[in-house]
Amino acid sequence: MSELCTPSRREAKRHETALRLQQCGLRLTLDRGFDGWTIDDLAAAADVSRRTVFNYFDGKADVVLGSGIEVDQDKIDAFVAGGPTGRLFDDLIVLAHDAIRDRTDEQLITSLREAVVSDSRLLALVHERLEEAATGLAECVRQREGDAFPARQSRLLLKLLLTFFDHALDRIADDPSQTFTEHFDATVADARGALA
Known part of the structure; x- marks a missing residue:
């Protein structure tokens, strides 16, 4: 039974992380402007690694605007x-x-x-x-x-x-x-x- 639940939990966690990254990207954009922050700034704000950001998004535009x-x-x-x-x-x-x-x-x-x-x-x-x-x-x-x-x-x-x-x-x-x-x-x- 737990194996059946694992994918949905994984999907929920993935959605939650992507949403948190997007929220942080928007907050940084509102505070500093779109060109005023880096992916490293985003990773620090979201408390994830730079690599994690790129596991979810191709770049800054995708973070802020979605895929x-x-x-x-x-x-x-x-x-x-x-x-x-x-x-x-x-x-x-x-x-x-x-x-x-x-x-x-x-x-x-x-x-x-x-x-x-x-x-x-x-x-x-x-x-x-x-x-x-x-x-x-x-x-x-x-x-x-x-x-x-x-x-x-x-x-x-x-x-x-x-x-x-x-x-x-x-x-x-x-x-x-x-x-x-x-x-x-x-x-x-x-x-x-x-x-x-």
């Missing part, structure tokens, strides 16, 4: 095939939900927002990551809708999606009693209402 936006490949395949609802915008929202599913630590999200807003270097890294994600998503839209689908329309949909994320971040700063996902859904509902 990137990940969406389950099966859901991407379903999207490209025209699902799950058959309505492009609604299906983009489903993918967005998958991307934020594991990012539910509201305190971490609030700290991340504060760090990004206060540090231009970090803001540039966020924009770079979002541009990479948008490029990948635009390719998925092209595969789904075909080459004749207007590129401008595709970019507009993706910019709307990014605006929803940004607005949800503003909302959570104003009202931390709700989850990021709840704020994201409320933002989408507000946009639908305004455009109806």
